[in-house]
Amino acid sequence: MRKSFQFAGEGLSWVFHNHRNFRIYIGMGIAATVLAYFLGVSKTEYIIVLFTVAFCLIAELLNTAIEEVTDLITIKWSHQAKVAKDVGAALSLIAAMTALIIGVLVFTPYFFSL
Numbered sequence: 001m002r003k004s005f006q007f008a009g010e011g012l013s014w015v016f017h018n019h020r021n022f023r024i025y026i027g028m029g030i031a032a033t034v035l036a037y038f039l040g041v042s043k044t045e046y047i048i049v050l051f052t053v054a055f056c057l058i059a060e061l062l063n064t065a066i067e068e069v070t071d072l073i074t075i076k077w078s079h080q081a082k083v084a085k086d087v088g089a090a091l092s093l094i095a096a097m098t099a100l101i102i103g104v105l106v107f108t109p110y111f112f113s114l
Contacts, residue, residue, distance in 0.1 A: 015064050021092070022060050029053035032103060039110040052102045059095035063088040 015022045036049045066088035074081040 011061075015061060019060070019064055022057070022064065025053075025056050025060050025096075028099075029057065032099075035107065039107065041106060041110060045106050048102060049106060052099045056092075056095045056099050059092045063092045066091075 016026070032049055032053060036046050041049070067085055070081045070084045
C-alpha cells in the first residue's frame with residue numbers, strides 16, 4: 001500500500017513539473033477553493049467546488065496519460081495517435097468548460113450580494 005502512494009506521488013510530481021496545464025489547473029483550483037471560502041459559500045457549494053477542481057485535475061491527468069502512452073507506442077505520425085491525443089484534449093476541454101459553468105453558477109450570486 002505504501003508503494004502505491006509513493007508511485008502516485010511520483011506521478012503527480014512528474015505531471016506538475018512537466019505539464020504547464022496541470023500547474024494552471026492547480027492554481028485555478030486553489031484560487032476557486034480560497035474564493036469559495038472567503039465568499040462564505042454553503043457547505044454543499046463548497047463540496048461542489050472541490051469536486052469540480054478534482055474533476056478537472058483528473059481529466060488533465062487522464063489526458064497526460066493518453067499523450068504519454070501514445071508517444072510511447074508511436075514513433076511516427078499516425079491518424080490513430082492524433083485521434084487519441086485529440087480526444088484526450090477534448091476530455092480536458094470539457095472538464096474546464098464544465099468548471100467554468102459551475103464557477104459562474106456558484107459564485108455569481110455571492111458577487112451580486114457584496
